[in-house]
Amino acid sequence: MTISTIKEQNSAYSMTRVTTTLRLRDILRTLPREVFEKNRRKAWTVVLVNILMVGLGYGGLAIAPWFCLPLLWIFTGTALTGFFVIGHDCGHRSFANRRWVNNLVGHLAFLPLLYPFHSWRILHNHHHTHTNKLGEDNAWQPFTIEYYASHPIVVKLFYQLTRGRLWWIGSMFHWALLHFNWGNFQGKQRSQVKFSALLVIGFAAVAFPLLFATVGVWGVIKFWLLPWVVYHFWMSTFTIVHHTAPDIPFTPEPEWNEAEAQLFGSVHCDYPRWIEFLCHDINVHIPHHISSAIPSYNLRLAHRILKENWGDELRECRFSWSLMKQITDQCHLYSQQECYQSFKDYRKAMAGGK
Structure with missing residues (x-):
């Protein structure tokens, strides 16, 4: 199912919800208490399975012939993404x-990914508070046409790359540019972010010399760099799909409705089952935005219940290269009238205005 199909399914409802006021607490009342309940056995089973899967991937990389390496890089990088999902639950305290258990496990899960836990937690919770709010959301918010036009060519080219066929590098830039600068945070948050960032830097200062000494340059590429690139491929892909479709608006604050943004601005995407297993159902995304307190192992139950109430009004799709082509061909610049304007249409409009 492509986004055009989703648009057709939702067009009728999009006309009616303009005149209705939906409240988040009303949606939450439809979910049973059990979806919010933490299960210690399930949580730690997820951790154990993830460690085993990552170990299996690295074991395969150590002994497999060269022609098997690409498949093992994909497997290992996807399993590493599972570590991120565990840390993701810790960041939401689910x-x-x-709290100290969430912080400890979150830091440990993020360390192999070189991700500062507290900076990600704070910035990601900001995304949940301001989902699809123009000027506030920090997850794949499109440039407005005016903002894009006001920037030099270098910035425009960079933006075009991450909104086009190189969308999969977007997570790397997000990681590098936003998560190590504790000066951007205030008060207690600044000291928390500084701790997480220095922990990652200290870990890297020890781990990388050891890796170079024991496995050499090729070993670092083979065992760390390429699985890490695969991890960022999935991070970029998952997150851009979560809230991007030609008819999903980024709404100015005066018009923004929290419940509508979380329920109808989030996309449920089905991936191959092995990816869902290794990444702990992170792409069952709509209930996660209704309440980030729902643990990952309860998301499917919550989604089924939301479907009973809203059915085809929810946005659902299946991962495919045609889906990514549609997003990267169309969802470029924010347009108040059409949600998105493509770079191609923008250039035509600029040429026509001269």
Whole structure:
């Protein structure tokens, strides 16, 4: 199913929800208490399975012939993405009841990915608070036409790359540019972010010399760099699909409705089952935006219940290269009238205005 199909399915409802006021608490009341319940056995089973899968991937990389390496890089990088999902639950405090357990497991899960836990947690929670709010959301928010036009060519080219066929590098830039600068945070958050960033830097300062000394340059590429690139491919892909479709608006604050943004601005995407297994159902995304307190192992149950109430009004699709082509061909610049304007249409409009 492509986004055009989703648009057809939702067009009728999009006309009616303009005149209705939906409240988030009304949606939450439709979900049973059990979807919010943390299960210690399930949570730690997820951790154990993830460690085993990552170990299996690295074991395969150590002994497999060269022609098997690409498949093993994909497998290992996808399994590493599972570590991120565990840390993701910790950041939302949906892994354990005790804050120190969430912080400890979150930092440990993020360390192999070189991701500072607290900076990600704070910025990601900001995304949940301001989902699809123009000027506030920090997850794949499109440039407005005026903002794009006001920037030099270098910035435009960079933006075009991450909104086009190189969308999969977007997560790398997000990681590098936003998560190590604790000066962008205030008060207690600044000290938390500084701790997480220095922990990652210290870990890298020890780990990389050891890797170079033991496995050499090719070993670092083979065992760390390429699985890490695959991890960022999935991070970029998952997150751009979560809230991007030709008819999903980024709404100015005066018009923004929290419930509509979370329920109808989030996309459920089905990936191959092995990806869903390794990444712990992170792409069952709509209930996660209704409440980030729902643990990952309860997301499918919550989604089924939301479907009973809203059915075809929810946005659902299946991952495919045609889906990514549609997003990267159309969803470029924010247009108040049409949600998105492509770079191609923007250039035509600029040429026509001269």
